[in-house]
Amino acid sequence: MGVLEPLQTASSIDGQAIELHDVLEKHGQLPVTLIGHSWGAWLSMIFAARYPEYVNKLILVGCGPLEEKYALTIIGARLSRLSSGEIQEVRALTEALNSPGTANKNEIFSRFGKLISKADTMDPLPDDDEEVAMREEVYQSVWAEAEELRRSGELLKIIKQVRCPVLAIHGDYDPHPAEGVEKSLRQAVKDFRFILLKGCGHEPWKERRARDEFYSILKEELR
Numbered sequence: 001m002g003v004l005e006p007l008q009t010a011s012s013i014d015g016q017a018i019e020l021h022d023v024l025e026k027h028g029q030l031p032v033t034l035i036g037h038s039w040g041a042w043l044s045m046i047f048a049a050r051y052p053e054y055v056n057k058l059i060l061v062g063c064g065p066l067e068e069k070y071a072l073t074i075i076g077a078r079l080s081r082l083s084s085g086e087i088q089e090v091r092a093l094t095e096a097l098n099s100p101g102t103a104n105k106n107e108i109f110s111r112f113g114k115l116i117s118k119a120d121t122m123d124p125l126p127d128d129d130e131e132v133a134m135r136e137e138v139y140q141s142v143w144a145e146a147e148e149l150r151r152s153g154e155l156l157k158i159i160k161q162v163r164c165p166v167l168a169i170h171g172d173y174d175p176h177p178a179e180g181v182e183k184s185l186r187q188a189v190k191d192f193r194f195i196l197l198k199g200c201g202h203e204p205w206k207e208r209r210a211r212d213e214f215y216s217i218l219k220e221e222l223r
Contacts, residue, residue, distance in 0.1 A: 052163055165191040
């Protein structure tokens, strides 16, 4: 099967949805199955609601909770998995990212992401050292919009417009609480299924215990 892996660069949700639209319009065999991880899961649902004719199925991996009440425990769960030195570093990096005068924010954001990824992973396979260039200003701009969509309840209203089948795959070690995905989507989406992977954090393809099962599920779903 063919695979497209679009990288989003626009600094707004609308911009990223348009970017995805243009890539699929040019290179995709429509309709496609969209596999969205983390923020990508939200973007995939927003896209499917906006362009239903482009999507025949959604697969959400490590989706963030869709209601604010379920998001309150994420930071505490992550910090509890780091050493005291790493916790201090996370706090220092956060302060630097929030300071308007800080230089080299992309490098700081990259280091911050590595610490968060460590907290999000249960039993990681060796890292392949492949890195995607970080753009901190894109994250800050898009996440501010996304967080407001969740806080206001608008995100769920958008998701209720999704008409294609939706599968959520979630790790039982993911600090994003599974019930904040499963409960919300069962109420919002008519054709919804949920799979909880054991021994798995936020990124299943990195997990020693869950990787093979994760890919088996994907292959079965894409047939």
